[in-house]
Amino acid sequence: MRIDFRINGIDQSIELSNDEMLVNVIRERLELRGTKIGCGNGECGACTVLVDGDAVCSCLIPAHRVAGRSITTIEGIAKENELSPVQAAFVRHGAVQCGFCTSGMIMSASALLAVNLKPTEADISHALAGNICRCTGYRQIIDAVLDASGQTPLGHEPS
Amino acid sequence: MTGLREVGKRRPQAGIETRIRGGAIYTQDVTLPGMLYGAILRSPHSHARIASIDVTAAAALPGVQAIITAEDFKNRRYYHLGGTYSDRRPLAKDKVRFWGEEVAAVAATSLSIAERACALIAVEYDVLAPALTPQDALRPDAPEIHGKDNAVAGRNLAVRFSADYGDIAGAMAKAHFVLEDEFAHGIVAPCCMETNGTVARFNPDAGTLELWTATQAPYFIRKEVAHLVALDEHKVRVRSVEIGGGFGGKSKVCEQEALAAMLSIKARHPVKITLNRRDEFVSGKTDHAKRIRIRTAVAEDGRILNRNVSVQIDNGAYTAYAPTYVGASRQRTTCLYRIESAHYDCDLVYTNKVPGGQYRGMGAPQTIWAIESHMDDIAKRLNRDPLEYRISQANQPGDVTPLKWRISTCGLTDCLQNVGKMIRWDEKRNSPAPLRGVGVASMIHPSGGVIYQEGNFSNSRVELTGDGQIIVHTQTADTGTWQNTTLAQVAAETLGVNTSDVSVSHMDTDQAPDDLGSAASRVTFVTGNATLHAAEHLRAKILTGLSQQWNCGVEDILIENAVARHGTEPHRTADLTEIARLVGPLSADGFFTTPGERPDPKTGEGNYAATYVFGAQAAEVEVDRDTGRITVLRMAVAQDVGRALNPTAVEGQIYGGVLQGIGMALLEEMVFEEGRPVNASFLDYAVPRIGSAPKIDISLVETNDPLGPYGAKAGAEPTINATIAAIANAVFHATGIRFKTLPMSPDRVLAALEERDGKKPALKPWKRVYNAEVAAVRVMYPGVVFPALRKVGTKFARLPEKSKTPRILVPGSIAELLEFPSNKDTKSRIVAGGTDIFVGMKQGIYAPDQLLDVTRLPDLQGISLERESAPVLRIGAATSLDSVSRNELAARYFPALVSCINLIATAQIRRVATVAGDLCQEKRCWFFRSAFPCYKLGGSTCPCFAVLGDNRHHSINGAKRCAAPNPSDLAPLLSALNARVKVIGKTGIRYIPIEELYLWSGLTKLEKHELIEAIEIPIVPDTSSAFRKFGLRQGDFAEASVAVLAEWSDHRVRSIRIFAGAVSPLPMRAIAAEALLTGTRLEPSLVSAAAETIVEGSLPLHDNEYKVPLLINLTRQALLAASSHSA
Structure with a gap:
C-alpha cells in the first residue's frame, strides 16, 4: 500500500508493508530518530508525535491511517534555527536530564499549548500524564510549560 | 572559597541544544551498514534442566545469520564481583534458574x-521444583539452585555475614528500654526510559570489537565482554553514545552486550539488540527484596546504646x-545517628527469580525507612518530638561510628533544622489538619567509598586541540545526571575559561583513560577530582609554553575568561585559538x-569513604479516607x-530522586506468580507520573x-535515601498507622484504615446462591483443584x-466489511483505535489473521442528536x-460522560481509542495479559491463576x-444511562442494551460478522447523573x-439506576440500593445506608478485600454528586 502524507512540512510518499506502525515509518524509513521507543505499547509517551495537531503515540498508530494527514515530530517543532517556546523553556528550566522522554514531552506540551493558552498546573498534569519521565521528577517540566505559556513558574529555587 | 566564576553557577546542560531538537543519538538510534x-530466547521455566537444544529449524529460516548457545562461550x-560470586553464564548451560x-x-x-527463529529453537526442559522466596530457599529440603561453589555459606546462601561492633553487653546493661520491629518490602526496578x-x-x-551500548560503566563492559568473547581488552572499544537514564540499571554488564558481541563475531556483521520493556523487568536490572529486623537499646536520655539489625536479602x-547491598545496609544501620554499639547480620x-541488579541507593532507601520508622517509635516512647530527638542524636x-567511619564535614544538624523550617514543622506537627501529617527522616551516604575490587579511582584527560577547543575525555557516562556539565565547569574553573568553551567527550574507552564509570554517585567527587x-x-x-613564547615567568601570566594576559605587558593577550597556535595541541x-580504607572483610570496619554525605527530608501528606490514596503535598529537602x-x-x-522515592513508598512493586513477573509493563508496574x-x-x-x-561531595544517588522514611513517618502522624511493608499503596492503606476504625461491612454472601459453590471450590483450590x-x-x-503478522484490511463501507471473505480458518478481528488489540497481540492474547480497520467508515463516526422517536x-x-x-452536546446532556472519559487512560490514548473499543476491550487480568495458560486463555481444562495468585485487581463479586x-469505565456509566448499542450484521440490525451486552469480562454478545455501529443514549429530562472511579x-x-x-x-427520586464497574465480571447493578433510594430525596443518611448494601453478596479474594469499602465509599460519593445535581 502506498500512502502520501506530509511530515514536518515536507510531502512524502511511502510504500508500506502491511503491519507497519507509524513509529517505524518515522524512525526507520524517514530516519527521524528524535522520536523514541520506550515501551512500544502506548504506556510511556516517548514516541509521541502530532498528527494533524493531536498528540498520539506513534507506536500504536498503523501507518496507513496517516494517509493525507500532516505529522509533526520533534525535528519539525523548531522554526529553522529558533527553538519553539516550549523547547526554549525546557532549556531555561533545566527540564531535561537523560533526554529520552524529552521529545515526547515537548510534543505533548506543544499540543496542549496549541489549544490551551494558559494551562493551570492541573491542565498540564492532565495533558502530560501519558508521558513518563524517570529522571526529572517533573517539577522543572511543569515550570517550563508554565513559562512557555507566559505564566510565572511556581519556582522551586533553593531557599 | 570565593571568586569562583564557573563552579557554583547555574549553567545549562551540556549538549542540550542537540537533545532538545531530537538530534541526540542513543543506542537504539545507531544503525550501521x-x-x-x-533476539533472545528466554527460559519459560523458573527452574529446569536443559535436556537438549536443537537449532536446526531456526538455522534453516531464510535471513538467519547466526545462532548462539552456551557452547559458544565455552565455560x-x-x-561480576569475582570469586564465588561469579555464577552466571551469558547463556544458560545445563540448567535455567529463573523465568526469562x-x-x-x-x-x-x-x-x-x-x-x-527464536520460536523455532526446540529446547527440551526437565522441570525442577523452584524455590521462590528466601524463606522457601532456606528450608533444609529446598531445591538446590547453585552448587557449593557459589552457595558457599550454606544451601542457597551466597553470603552469611555477622559482626558485632563495640561493647554490646555494656551498652545493653545501661538500656532504659529495648524496641524491636520488623519491616519488609518487595522488588522495585530502575525503569530507565531507554531500555x-x-x-x-x-x-x-x-x-577488534566495537560496542555502542547503553551503559553507565564502559570500563566494566569492556572488561566483561572481552573476557566472555575471549578478546584482549585493548581489542574491545566502547563507543560514545547518549544514555537514556541509568539509576543503577546500567551500572553492570547487561546481558545483551556479550550476546550482541558474540553474534557479531559469529555473523561477521554488526548486530543490534534492543531489549523491550518486558525484558527490562524480567532479565536482571531490578532491585532486591529485603526483610529487616531491628532492635534498639535506648538510654533514658535517648542515646542509642545498641542497634541490632538482621537483614535477609x-x-x-x-x-x-547484591553483596554490596549487604555492605550498604550494614553501613546505614551502624552509622546513621550516634550509636554506641551495634550488631549486624x-x-x-538465592531464589529462582529475576537476578537482582542495582538501583539507586543500593537498598539504602528501604533500610533507612526501617531505621527511621523505628526512630520515630523511639521518640514516641521517649515522649519527645521526632525532629528534636533526631537533632539530639545527629552525627557530628x-x-x-561503630563501623569506624571518621566523620569529617557533616551538615546533618543544619539539614534537619532546615527541613523543619521549610515544612513548618512545629505548626503542622502540633495542630495537624484531619488526615494530614508531617514526618521527617535523615540519611547518610559515602562519598568516594571503596566500592570495587579495583578500589575507587579515576583518570581524566583534558585536551587543548590545535584549533583551540578544550575537551574533557572521561570514560564515565552521562546518563542524564548533567555530569558532563559539572565536569566541564570544574575544568573551566581550573583553566580560567568559560564552561561554554569546554566540551566533554564521554565513554569512549579508546579516547579516554580508565575510569570506573558513573555509579554510586562517584563522578562528581572522584572523576571531578581527577578532572581538576x-x-x-x-x-x-x-x-x-606561553612563558617561553612571551619570555616571561609563568607567574606573570593570568588566564581569565578564556584569555591569557601578560600581567605587566597588557598588549600581550591570547585567546584560546591563539594559545593553541602559540603552544600547540596539548593534553594532560x-x-x-x-x-577511603578497604573495609575489613570479616567485619566491614574501616573508614570506607573519603567523606560522607548527609541529608534530611520532611514530607507533608494527606490521606484520603475513602480510597486510601496517600498524596504527598510537599517535600522539604536539605542536603549536605x-x-x-x-x-x-x-x-x-x-526532584528526580524524591519522585523515585515516592514511587518506592507509594506505588512500585514487582508481582510474581510461579517466579514469573505478572506486571512487567508500565500499565501494571506504576512508576510515578506527573500528577505524583x-x-x-x-x-x-x-x-x-x-x-x-x-568542596563538593556526592549528590545524585543519595537524594532518594530519606524519601520513603519521611513519607512513612508523615503517614503515621496522619493516621496512627505504622506500615511495615511497602509500597503504601491505596489498597493496603484503605484496608489498614478500615481495620483501625473497626469497620466490617456486612457482605451477606448467601444473598447470591452461586457463592456457595464458589466458596466450596475456593476451599479446594490450593490442595486439589489448582494443582x-x-x-x-x-x-x-x-x-x-x-x-x-495479520493482514490489515480497510473496508470503505459497512456493506463491504460484511462481505469480506472469511472462512473458519481465518480469524478476523475488527480494529478501531487499536490501543488494546495491538498491545494484546504482543502480549500473546490475540493472534488474528486479519484485522478489519473500521476507522474510515463514516457511519461509525460523529456525535449527533437524534429525535426520531424519543x-x-x-x-x-x-x-x-x-x-x-x-463535544458540546455530550457536555450539555451528559457531563458525567465527559468526566468519565477524562479519567480513562492518557491524552494520547484518548485521542485514538474509541467508544466501542472501550466497551469491547479484553479483560485486564494480569495473569491473562501475561499469557499464563489460564481458563480464559487456554480453555476449560486450565485453572484461574487469580484464585491463589495476587488478586488485588480482581472481582469481589461474581x-x-x-x-x-x-475493565471498561463506559460500561457501568452507559448501563446506568440506559444506553444501547446499535449492531449491524449480515442479517440486519439489532439493538442491545449495554446493561445486557456482556457475557463475561471482555466478552460481548456480538456474533461473528457483527459490528457496533453506534451507541445511543436516551436524553431524559429531569435527570442527574454522576460517575466516580478509583485507579x-x-x-x-x-x-x-x-x-x-x-x-x-418534585425533588424526589422517581427512579434510579446504579451500576458498579471493575468489581465483577459484568457491570454490576445495585438493585437493593436502587430500591432503598427510590422515592427519597437522596438524603445523606439514606445514601450512606444504601451505599452499604452495594457490597451485599460479595465474596472477596484474599488481596482485594479493600474493594469492599472502596466500592461503598465511591457509591456514596456518586450518589451525593447525583443528588447535588438535582437542583
Missing part, C-alpha cells in the same frame, strides 16, 4: 525473522552486586583515587552537598569538604499462536474518546471460574467505579 538484528562466566533467563540468541536480517540495548561490530580482519537466581539468599563532625588535577596539569603546560591527564557545583543540576537530582510530583523546597547545605573538588488443572489441564491448553444522543462507535469529551473484572495511579484502569442516573420528580 550491514547491521543485523538480534566462561561473568566476573537467556538460553539462546539469534541474529537475522530483521527483528521479526530473529524472533521467529538496555547494544550495537556490536566485530571487525574480523583486525580482530533476596538475591534472585544469580549474584550480580545478613543472609543473601569528628565522630567515629588534569586541568591543573594542562594549565601548567599552557603557562609554561589527572588521576584521583579515594583515600559539600558545594553545589551547579545548583540547577543538583536540584534536578533532588509534589511541591519540593530545597536547601543546599554547603560544608565545603576539604577533599572534594571545589490438578495446573499440572494436567494446562497440557491441553490452546494458546494463541504468537508472532503472526431523543437520543448518538455516538458513532469509532468516535474517539477525546472527540466525545470535547468471580466464578474467571475472576477478571470488567491506583494516574490514568490507570479502575479498581472500582460507580455510575448513577437519577430521574427526579
